[in-house]
Structure formats: C-alpha cells, structure tokens
Amino acid sequence: MHTAKLFFVVILFLFLGSFCFFAMAATDQQTAFSALNRAEQATVSAFQAVFKAEIIGGNVSDLLAQMNVAGMYMTKAQVAFGFENFHETVSQASQCYGISSTVESQANSLRIEVGIRDNADAVVRIVVSAISITVVCVVSFLAWRGFKRNYHRRFLKMKLEVSSDES
C-alpha cells in the first residue's frame, strides 16, 4: 500500500514536472517568436524610414551599413530559432531590434535635416531666379531703348537718293 502511494506520488511529480517543463518551453518559444517578429518589423520600419530619407536626397549609405549589421543579427536569430535555441534567438533578435530602432530614429532626423536644407535651397534658387529674370528684363529693356534710339538716329541721318529711270 505504501509502495503504491509512493508510486502514485512519483507519477504525479513526473506528470507535473513534465507539464511545467513543456509549459516553460512553450513560453520560451513564444517569447522567441515574438522577439523575432518584433525585430523583423523593426527592420522593415527602419528601411522605410531610410527609403523616405533617401527619396528627398539624404545620404543614407551609413544607415544602410548599420542595417546590414541588423540583418546579420536577424539571420542569426532565425537560425537559432530553427534549432530551438530560444535564448539565443531572443538575444540576436534584440540586437537586431536595437540597431533597427536607432537607424529609424537617425533616418527620421536625417529626413527633417534634409527637409530644412531643401527648403533653404529652394528659397535660394527662387531668389537667384527672380534676380536673374529682373536683371534680364531691365538689361533687355535698356538695350532695346538704346538700340531703338540709335536706329532712329541712323534712320534720320540717311540721305534720300532719287534715282531716275531713263530707259
């Protein structure tokens, strides 16, 4: 009877132990999966920010170099996840997430910086054009006036010649 009780307790402990083990493993897997997804989203989000900064003329080569490092961590995280090394997955995915987040904020700052620079540049271009057009119009007007006066003067100085047709 005593042995049967002991056996029952051992079975109960084994059952509970394995349940806890699998529950913890499932939690680890879920945590790793979430970390992987979060890192993947971060890389996409960072790339979109970099892309927008580039479109308006920002120099993004340094940001791309950083993103390649993030991509390398992401690859390592995926491999670790495939081998069910969830601790390593979380570690590598976190590295990827950290770099991607930094790149995203740098890209957003760059976008603002380029936007300000572009606005200033546009103002300079408009002012240069306005001055150029004004100068062209004034010079052209003065040149035309001078030319017209000269033309009339030459016209008035002309001597009339009367030719006779005797044929």
Next chain:
Amino acid sequence: MNLDEYRVVFAVATLALILVGATPAISAFFSFPNAANPFSELWALGPTHVMRDYPLEVNTDTDYRIFVGVGNHMHSSSYYLVNVKFRNQTQTSPDSLVSTPSPLPLLYQYRIFVGDEQLWETNLTFRLVDLYTVGNSTIIGNLSINGENFKVNSPAAWDSQNGGFYYQLFFELWRYNTTTGSFQFDNRSVWIWLKANP
C-alpha cells in the same frame, strides 16, 4: 530688317534669357525620373570568383566555398532577402517564366540592404554532412551552411544520362516592395549543380 523685326528678335532673345534665369527655380520643384529600367542582379561564383570553378563534384565532410552577390539598379536603396534552398532533380525549382519561387523550405536567409548602384557580396561555405546510399539512390541527411547544420533528408536517384547523383543548391532573390509593404520574389534565382559522391 525693319524695327518690328528687330523687336521680335529682342523679344525672343529676352524670353530665352528669362528661361535660363528661371532654371534654378524650376529645378527646385521638378526632378526628372531616371529613364532606365530598374532591375536587380543576383549571382553565384566559384571560390576564385569565376563561374567555371564551381564545385561540381562534392564529397561528404568537405567544405566548399562559393560567392553569392546582389547588385542593385533599382534607382533607390533596396531591402533584399537571399533565400538559400536545396533540391534534388525532381523537386520544384523557381520558375522565371511565371515568376514563382520554389515552394521548398528555405534553409538559410541573408537579409541585406543595398544602396542604388551598389553591390553586395558574401562567401558561403557548405558541406554535405550525412550522405549515404540506399539501393540505387543517395540520401543527403544534413547540409551544413556557414557552419550550421540543416536537416534536408533529400534523396536523389541515379541520373544515367549524366552519370551521377545530382542536387542543386540554389538562391532566390526577394525584394521589399515599399508600395505594397511586403516582400516579393524578384524573379531572380541562381543555382549550382552538385554531383554527390557517396
């Protein structure tokens, strides 16, 4: 020329100069798109950076090195995935005619960010880990890529035409589409044939 004709000449010359003067302002608001067709490159080269020295005949437990590269001519930076896959002669390969990737699971993936008109290249080391013969076919149990073992369990029947057991290590290029917000197969794939020596 009479005065009216001179006036026309002056007006045309003035308008031309105004146009030249307005160029800086015009260029601030308009940009001219690149007329060339955007495209991406994907390549695989042998260990000495040429195509002719691909490791065709491969033995078990020997490291083989190849180069894989991507060229970006998309007129902007691109986010690429290079998916590494493995197949035997009967399994489905990517189909460039209908632009579909292979349905086989990926073994390894590179996530890369390449600037416009920039190239990216890396070397990839692979090794057949478990290669054994069953009857008239071979089975590769594991394939090591960059030091990581991946279970493939891929059988290959004897190819009597070419005299060997053939496998293919292939690479697919996927690109992040900023318009749709998802990765799409870029219809680029390269491969190397491997003749496994059991």
